[in-house]
Amino acid sequence: MTGTAAALPSRARRQEIRARLFQDASERYAAGADPRQDGYTDLEDWFETQVAEFRRLKMPVPERPGWMRTDDWTLEGLVALADQLGRKLEPDDVTPGLRRFATAWLRSKPSPIDFEYLAEMKARLVGGDKLTIPQAKGVLNCAVAEARRTPRKATPATPAAPAVELDAGIYFKDGTVYKVVRAVYGSRKMYAKRLVPVEGARGRFEYAPGAVRELTPADRMTIEQGREYGALYGMCANCGAVLTAEDSIEAGMGPICRAKFA
Numbered sequence: 001m002t003g004t005a006a007a008l009p010s011r012a013r014r015q016e017i018r019a020r021l022f023q024d025a026s027e028r029y030a031a032g033a034d035p036r037q038d039g040y041t042d043l044e045d046w047f048e049t050q051v052a053e054f055r056r057l058k059m060p061v062p063e064r065p066g067w068m069r070t071d072d073w074t075l076e077g078l079v080a081l082a083d084q085l086g087r088k089l090e091p092d093d094v095t096p097g098l099r100r101f102a103t104a105w106l107r108s109k110p111s112p113i114d115f116e117y118l119a120e121m122k123a124r125l126v127g128g129d130k131l132t133i134p135q136a137k138g139v140l141n142c143a144v145a146e147a148r149r150t151p152r153k154a155t156p157a158t159p160a161a162p163a164v165e166l167d168a169g170i171y172f173k174d175g176t177v178y179k180v181v182r183a184v185y186g187s188r189k190m191y192a193k194r195l196v197p198v199e200g201a202r203g204r205f206e207y208a209p210g211a212v213r214e215l216t217p218a219d220r221m222t223i224e225q226g227r228e229y230g231a232l233y234g235m236c237a238n239c240g241a242v243l244t245a246e247d248s249i250e251a252g253m254g255p256i257c258r259a260k261f262a
């Protein structure tokens with residue numbers, strides 16, 4: 001290899017290679033491979049290096065893979081997440097917090113377990129093995145299915161907090177946009193999703209555990225707040241779409257959302 005400039009692959013080709021390397025590494029680390037063997041200090045170091053490389057190649061910054069996010073989960077939150085996704089969980093959905101939850105949920109399950117898959121997974125835990133990401137995914141989907149089958153226990157006669165249920169809609173608190181929706185399955189309770197800006201792409205609504213209890217009717221987003229937010233992020237506060245046309249940026253929302261919002 002002589003390494004002359006002319007021998008370098010085109011930028012498009014380098015972008016394609018970079019995206020594939022990122023995806024491959026993400027899958028290997030999700031399955032438990034050690035980033036130190038690839039010369040990284042830890043997973044954060046790997047991810048930051050990727051972001052820098054994507055920037056250098058003028059590619060949209062990659063999203064942090066779900067399995068890298070840290071978070072804490074309850075069964076109720078998990079069911080709300082599954083409702084939000086509208087499908088079974090995939091390995092990419094399994095965050096460290098969800099993996100911990102899968103382990104804890106399985107450990108707390110009384111033996112004997114009549115479902116063979118879960119019995120086998122629990123035997124692994126008891127034997128000192130950790131759940132891999134794909135195994136955790138399987139356990140989480142079982143937990144969701146079981147929760148949906150099991151009727152909710154009657155709520156205690158004296159709830160800890162007055163049950164003021166929010167209306168569905170867009171809320172704005174501490175600079176963050178929340179979308180409050182009703183769970184389609186399971187609890188059928190209201191829950192909140194947080195709008196997460198994504199550089200150069202449509203913003204993502206991400207389940208925000210517990211946020212629905214922090215919001216009040218007074219936090220309903222006003223059209224002025226929506227306009228400011230849209231101008232600041234170049235993103236529609238109602239649906240997360242990238243605002244491009246000048247009139248949309250001025251209005252802080254796309255024409256369709258603006259009409260719905262007004």
Ligand SMILES: [Zn+2]
Pocket residue numbers: 236237238239240241253254256257
């Ligand atoms: Zn919109």
